[in-house]
Amino acid sequence: LAADGLIGARVGSGTVVLSRPEASPATDALPWRQLFAADTNLSPAIRDIIRAALRQDVIPLAASEPSPDLFPMEEVRALADSIFERQGAEALRYAAVEGLPALREAIARRLADRGARTTADNVVVTAGAQQALSILARCFVEPGSEVAMETPTYLGAIQAFRAQGARLVPVPVDAEGMRVDSLEQTLARRSVRCVVTIPNFNNPTGAVMSLERRLRLLEVTRRYGVPLIEDDVYGETWLESPPPAPLIAGKPADHVIHVGSLSKALFAGLRVGWIAAAPAVAERVALIKQTTDLFCGTFSQWLAARILEEGVFDRHVARVRPVYRRRRDVLVAAIERYAGRYLSVNRPAGGSFLWCRLADGLRARELLPYAGAAGVTFVPGDLFSVAGNDEGGFRVGFSLPPEEVLEEGAKRLGGAIEALASRRGVVSAAIGAPPLV
Amino acid sequence: LAADGLIGARVGSGTVVLSRPEASPATDALPWRQLFAADTNLSPAIRDIIRAALRQDVIPLAASEPSPDLFPMEEVRALADSIFERQGAEALRYAAVEGLPALREAIARRLADRGARTTADNVVVTAGAQQALSILARCFVEPGSEVAMETPTYLGAIQAFRAQGARLVPVPVDAEGMRVDSLEQTLARRSVRCVVTIPNFNNPTGAVMSLERRLRLLEVTRRYGVPLIEDDVYGETWLESPPPAPLIAGKPADHVIHVGSLSKALFAGLRVGWIAAAPAVAERVALIKQTTDLFCGTFSQWLAARILEEGVFDRHVARVRPVYRRRRDVLVAAIERYAGRYLSVNRPAGGSFLWCRLADGLRARELLPYAGAAGVTFVPGDLFSVAGNDEGGFRVGFSLPPEEVLEEGAKRLGGAIEALASRRGVVSAAIGAPPLV
Numbered sequence: 043l044a045a046d047g048l049i050g051a052r053v054g055s056g057t058v059v060l061s062r063p064e065a066s067p068a069t070d071a072l073p074w075r076q077l078f079a080a081d082t083n084l085s086p087a088i089r090d091i092i093r094a095a096l097r098q099d100v101i102p103l104a105a106s107e108p109s110p111d112l113f114p115m116e117e118v119r120a121l122a123d124s125i126f127e128r129q130g131a132e133a134l135r136y137a138a139v140e141g142l143p144a145l146r147e148a149i150a151r152r153l154a155d156r157g158a159r160t161t162a163d164n165v166v167v168t169a170g171a172q173q174a175l176s177i178l179a180r181c182f183v184e185p186g187s188e189v190a191m192e193t194p195t196y197l198g199a200i201q202a203f204r205a206q207g208a209r210l211v212p213v214p215v216d217a218e219g220m221r222v223d224s225l226e227q228t229l230a231r232r233s234v235r236c237v238v239t240i241p242n243f244n245n246p247t248g249a250v251m252s253l254e255r256r257l258r259l260l261e262v263t264r265r266y267g268v269p270l271i272e273d274d275v276y277g278e279t280w281l282e283s284p285p286p287a288p289l290i291a292g293k294p295a296d297h298v299i300h301v302g303s304l305s306k307a308l309f310a311g312l313r314v315g316w317i318a319a320a321p322a323v324a325e326r327v328a329l330i331k332q333t334t335d336l337f338c339g340t341f342s343q344w345l346a347a348r349i350l351e352e353g354v355f356d357r358h359v360a361r362v363r364p365v366y367r368r369r370r371d372v373l374v375a376a377i378e379r380y381a382g383r384y385l386s387v388n389r390p391a392g393g394s395f396l397w398c399r400l401a402d403g404l405r406a407r408e409l410l411p412y413a414g415a416a417g418v419t420f421v422p423g424d425l426f427s428v429a430g431n432d433e434g435g436f437r438v439g440f441s442l443p444p445e446e447v448l449e450e451g452a453k454r455l456g457g458a459i460e461a462l463a464s465r466r467g468v469v470s471a472a473i474g475a476p477p478l479v
Numbered sequence: 480l481a482a483d484g485l486i487g488a489r490v491g492s493g494t495v496v497l498s499r500p501e502a503s504p505a506t507d508a509l510p511w512r513q514l515f516a517a518d519t520n521l522s523p524a525i526r527d528i529i530r531a532a533l534r535q536d537v538i539p540l541a542a543s544e545p546s547p548d549l550f551p552m553e554e555v556r557a558l559a560d561s562i563f564e565r566q567g568a569e570a571l572r573y574a575a576v577e578g579l580p581a582l583r584e585a586i587a588r589r590l591a592d593r594g595a596r597t598t599a600d601n602v603v604v605t606a607g608a609q610q611a612l613s614i615l616a617r618c619f620v621e622p623g624s625e626v627a628m629e630t631p632t633y634l635g636a637i638q639a640f641r642a643q644g645a646r647l648v649p650v651p652v653d654a655e656g657m658r659v660d661s662l663e664q665t666l667a668r669r670s671v672r673c674v675v676t677i678p679n680f681n682n683p684t685g686a687v688m689s690l691e692r693r694l695r696l697l698e699v700t701r702r703y704g705v706p707l708i709e710d711d712v713y714g715e716t717w718l719e720s721p722p723p724a725p726l727i728a729g730k731p732a733d734h735v736i737h738v739g740s741l742s743k744a745l746f747a748g749l750r751v752g753w754i755a756a757a758p759a760v761a762e763r764v765a766l767i768k769q770t771t772d773l774f775c776g777t778f779s780q781w782l783a784a785r786i787l788e789e790g791v792f793d794r795h796v797a798r799v800r801p802v803y804r805r806r807r808d809v810l811v812a813a814i815e816r817y818a819g820r821y822l823s824v825n826r827p828a829g830g831s832f833l834w835c836r837l838a839d840g841l842r843a844r845e846l847l848p849y850a851g852a853a854g855v856t857f858v859p860g861d862l863f864s865v866a867g868n869d870e871g872g873f874r875v876g877f878s879l880p881p882e883e884v885l886e887e888g889a890k891r892l893g894g895a896i897e898a899l900a901s902r903r904g905v906v907s908a909a910i911g912a913p914p915l916v
Binding site: 071072073074075077078079080081083084085086088089092093095096105107108110111113115118119122123126130131132133134135136137138139140168169170172173176180181182183184185187198201202205206235264267269294296297309310311312313320322323326328329330332333334335336337338339340341342345 | 509529545571609673704782
């Protein structure tokens, strides 16, 4: 593996385990690096995670993507063909900036079913939740604007807001979700442009915000008049019981901006996500989207609309839930078996990943090259950290590989940790089962 | 038409003829307008053009989109089904940030066929050319950076670069394309971050850059060490004879960044465009794209790859060429017949629109409500202007409606111009056939 130069020994050079050699300046006609706009926030982390997930020769515990083996392909194929039959060429021409009316309706209906007072006019279709976050950053952030963001959190949200020049104010997460007491202190002292949270199955900790915490968060943000951005991409991925109602279902919740996506509960390849918000926000979001990429793929939007309308989505999430529950349990057990001496691991009630914490003296970044050499990937915790810590944490996904591969991945990971621990002189740490978040 | 409140009498309120009432602040929980980041460059222009094109009750001469009637639907449908057969679930999962390898290969091969020394490593797939331009703006522009851009030009390019805070330095276009003598003076005096041009069928003038001009543009930009962005979305839409080789085919042309798309020559609904550039630029572009929307739709990319590989694209452009040539001729003749007393119109050798210039004393913005009342749309020239002029120009598209509808559209437009001219007291102007660009 190390032979191809992509995986290997360069400690700290990669974000997952892979890092391509940089383009050689010698071949360039222009000194490109000097010509690029200064942008200190560019990170290859997500690119590397996806790259690793697409490789055949590495076990991709870095990924948090749903398993292609489980996609409802027969139904999707039939729907695709029916779109060619019914919509024909209309499904391949320009679509409205705000999104296909049928899809906006279907999304609004789902949110209404979950208690939100949402109509199609509130919904703008985006290229996944990543574009939703990126557009919302541009909507609310000027260089130097302060944004309150829970930590740890989705690395793509950190990137999107920093790319707009936001100064992120970290708000800690515990087992009940964002610490609203801490947020309230922040709001009292600072001029915050918006608050960003993942109330359902926080990425990477898996924490679910309790109902009490939700109500308090709604009250505090409303009182301070601060927009509240709810990233709910994992809302439908619960494995035990449904989480509390989304924040946008609060009454009144007109200051809540809801972000959703099909990418985690169904599949990511259509690039269909959305923002649901007050009409003035939806209008602004659409204008920004227009400058960014005009509109979302028409055929993809038709397919997403039909998948939601025809019940394919609902049947799918019900069908895969027990499969992912088993995968989660298999990975938890295997990690405890192979690496339990050196880390603690949680058992989240949904999402698609576990959050691990290494014993004192071991850092996830240092583990990367060992894992690479062993043929397994993970995501080091510092990438999720708004505050710049979480160096002992790392995320492993349970949704993509089948059970036997998860088992093998945990074994490889255990070997890598053993190797690092032996190098660092860390002897089996007495790690109990601490609250991980 | 005026009854629905969307089309009508509010002079200057719409960009095409349509303008939705703004969301009522009375219903908002928060004073959203005060909370939004300052962004004076947001314009609803493209949204309104697309909206108008999707209406059944207005003749959409504002549009420059290809005609759904002509899409090769049988072939596309068969390819889509073969992707479900062959790639299956892989076609719906995450894809690499840079794009699907098969599609990057197919794009690189097309560019190589046109003389560029391009491999798949040079290519990054984007959500249409709009995203390519938006990403390139972020790649090269910091607030206040100067960018040399030909004028008039694509309004989406103006929006994308201004959104990054660029100060646009206008470079005039004549019948041979960008005035390189003017550009050279600009480059000698100013520190320009990049140059942006549409060498083939400039939007909106239809101008094609001559070979001599291309060589000189390459030489000048190379000498000054300035990145040269070539927006070639109309390159394959020639109606008489192929334009000269793209700028990226120059040798060496490593400072050229090529932007392309399937949207104008085939259809826009897949959102497939691309950037082809030096490896360091491709790497930077991918990192920015990752933060923006992670990757392009996987199924759309597979479909685009197969459309290119299987010759569907080439057969399509050859088949539709005579159809669009007739539509162009029909619209030119009809506009001369119905409105020739008040304007001059060109006959471009490709693209999908005509450029009209009104007689002195008439402004395109003032024509908007008259056209709206008559049931026809167009795009006023000031939207394409980097310099803030071209108020007497406007663009009408010939690609979307069939011949009889083009004829009727020109008739309505003629009536609207008559009404405006009579109101303004402009009597039939003696307009010859001046060079329009």
